[in-house]
Amino acid sequence: MKTLMLMSAMLLTACAHSPLPLTAESSGWEAFGKQQALDGQLKISQQSLEKRADVSVWNPDLYSAYSVGYEMGKQEYCSQSAYILGVKQERYLGICDDINIFFQQDYVSGRHSTASM
Structure with missing residues (x-):
């Protein structure tokens, strides 16, 4: 039952997409990652972000910025x-x-x- 509830919550979370930054600036992606973690969200995979991001701004370095921000926010959230x-x-x-x-x-x-x- 607990597993079913967690999976349902994860599915709902995955469906409730937060708006992604519309910029190629790493600071925007870092801030986005930090806010995701501060909200208690699970980390988004690089593949998922690539699919959701605006192709005119996306590059693999932005996932690194997102990850840095996510880890900062995660440390704060988990404290x-x-x-x-x-x-x-x-x-x-x-x-x-x-x-x-x-x-x-x-x-x-x-x-x-x-x-x-």
């Missing part, structure tokens, strides 16, 4: 309290699991707590 994230009943897609093996567990504990924010 928050997973327990409080769960208490707030916010969505968590597992982006911190490789950084903190207890993040998911703490998040679930928060979701099941009786505390309210």
Whole structure:
């Protein structure tokens, strides 16, 4: 059941496309990547970004910029309290699991707590 719920959330996330930068400037792609992570989104693959990006601005260096920004945002996102994230009943897609093996567990504990924010 848990796996089914996570897969459903991932599918919904994949369908809810955020607008991509319309520039070939790496700073725009870095900012986009950082915001994706700060929003708790899963990292978009290079292949998916290539398909979604405006072909007149896309180049492989932009994925590197996106990745740098994503990792910065991920570090910030994963430094928050997973327990409080769960208490707030916010969505968590597992982006911190490789950084903190207890993040998911703490998040679930928060979701099941009786505390309210």
